[in-house]
Amino acid sequence: MGLAIVSVPTLVLPQVLGLIEELIHQKRCRLILVKQGLDLDPQNHRDMTHKILLTIFAMLAELERDFVSDRTKEGLRARREQGIVLGKPKGVVQPSMYDADRERILHLHALGVPLTTIVEVHLKYGKYLSLKNYLAKLQR
Numbered sequence: 001m002g003l004a005i006v007s008v009p010t011l012v013l014p015q016v017l018g019l020i021e022e023l024i025h026q027k028r029c030r031l032i033l034v035k036q037g038l039d040l041d042p043q044n045h046r047d048m049t050h051k052i053l054l055t056i057f058a059m060l061a062e063l064e065r066d067f068v069s070d071r072t073k074e075g076l077r078a079r080r081e082q083g084i085v086l087g088k089p090k091g092v093v094q095p096s097m098y099d100a101d102r103e104r105i106l107h108l109h110a111l112g113v114p115l116t117t118i119v120e121v122h123l124k125y126g127k128y129l130s131l132k133n134y135l136a137k138l139q140r
Contacts, residue, residue: 016054016058016061017051017054017055017058020040020054024040033057036053036057038050038053038054040054096134097125097126097130098123098126098130098131098134101123102138104122105118105123105131105134105135106135106138108122109135115128115131115132115135116128118131119131
């Protein structure tokens with residue numbers, strides 16, 4: 001049996017409960033929530049108490065996530081009202097990670113080398129989709 005530390009701030013209530021349910025009942029794992037002082041042992045039959053506590057914890061986490069989102073939106077709205085322009089200025093072209101290998105990329109692409117091969121074999125960095133977008137911008 002292994003030890004796993006899981007941080008799931010982006011999961012929503014049904015996902016959290018489903019994950020815990022799977023760990024405890026299907027995988028027969030013992031789940032210890034140190035901060036909350038909970039020991040969820042599949043051998044322990046106090047399931048209802050644990051289920052209620054887990055639901056409350058998950059709801060509180062989801063509520064906190066909503067509060068953070070609201071505060072962020074509120075802060076951005078206040079900045080806009082102050083006349084502060086948010087985001088990258090229009091027309092600003094940022095350098096690409098592919099710029100250093102531009103000629104090589106164009107040469108390989110002209111030879112018909114698949115983008116996946118260019119990324120994985122020749123460059124050894126980047127992703128298929130970002131390279132595809134880079135080439136599309138160059139061709140405009």
